[in-house]
Amino acid sequence: MKRFMNWLTNSFTPTMNKFSQKPVVAALSSSMQKIIPFILTGSCIHLYNVLRSYIPALPNFIRIINFSFGMLGLLTAFMVANQMMEKLGHTQYTINAGLTAISVFIMFIKPVLDANGMFTVEFNRFGPTGIIVGIAANIAAVEAGLAPMNIAINEAVFTAGLITMGGMGATLTLNLLMCFSKSKSLKTVGRLTILPSIFNINEPIMYSAPIVMNPLLMVPMWINSITGPLVVWFTMRSGLLNIPSKMIQVGQIPAPLSSVMITEDLRAVLVYVVLFILYLVTWYPFFKVYEKQRIAEEQNELQLDQLD
Structure with a gap:
């Protein structure tokens, strides 16, 4: 065990640290950390729903999950592009990159535009899929x-x-x-x-x-x-x-x-x-x-x- 931990400390960790400092990896890591509040919000309601399953009379807060954790895909699209520009040193483009990512994300989740101009999309496509x-x-x-x-x-x-x-x-x-x-x-x-x-x-x-x-x-x-x-x-x-x-x-x-x-x-x-x-x-x-x-x-x- 000691030899293995020494290898982790002296060989594996320095190599992985160099890898994690690359702009692409650092941007992804930073993006995930910045959406923690939305994840925590959804998690709290999940815990509440355990209690609600035994006490149905309690109010239903599913909308809070839908518009926090349920929007994780959309939020991540913005943050990844935003943080990528920041890590690459193009700070003047952080907002524009994020907004562009949102537009591309919506385009790729296959929305439907009918003859009357009605725009529809499956809501679960905005969040993580299971x-x-x-x-x-x-x-x-x-x-x-x-x-x-x-x-x-x-x-x-x-x-x-x-x-x-x-x-x-x-x-x-x-x-x-x-x-x-x-x-x-x-x-x-x-x-x-x-x-x-x-x-x-x-x-x-x-x-x-x-x-x-x-x-x-x-x-x-x-x-x-x-x-x-x-x-x-x-x-x-x-x-x-x-x-x-x-x-x-x-x-x-x-x-x-x-x-x-x-x-x-x-x-x-x-x-x-x-x-x-x-x-x-x-x-x-x-x-x-x-x-x-x-x-x-x-x-x-x-x-x-x-x-x-």
Whole structure:
């Protein structure tokens, strides 16, 4: 482990830092950070909707999601072009580039203009798109008295909370590491984002840690995105865990409670523990190197403030 962390610190991190400083990469990273308020707003309403699912009398704030997180594609189009001009040193074109990007974005989401001049477009094209996979075959099989066979379904991938433990890339264990970090900034971010992570909403930590466009933290996220599905597929295919056979959407219910609900199998708790340890071991060395880097940055900032 020590040799691996030394390699991360002395070879991998410097190389990735040079890569992340390239204008294109820096612009993408900066863009993601600047749209965090919109992501946090949508995430808060997602948490509220968990409560509303049990108390339907509460007011419906879906419009706040629609016009914050739901407009993420449009907002990102503006910010990427805006930040690209800034990172390339063409600051006089930041606004014009952003407005041009909005026009191009709208053109490419296939709006319809009828003979009466009415302009229409599917609203969901303005936001991030998700993956919807079928579970209908499993439901039909169970109704026919057969065993479900399809594993790559929405419930197994998303709502069971095993692959998406804390959100895509299994970021819950990273969030916990941040909560106890020696870096003040990482500890603050960790504690601010832990509640959404528990409910499998990780956009706040993805863009505020940040993980997005951060090569050092994106690597373990990619690793978890491979190892987690492999473990789940193996356990379900070998009969060690039930394959979901009901259409249940409880993506914001914390695992392993959601895992048991989806699989109708108490063994899901054991699988959760195994994956939790696996994800933690994967995140740990990369996090420690990133933590060391952030601590050094904080110390430099403190010294500069003292000089001023």
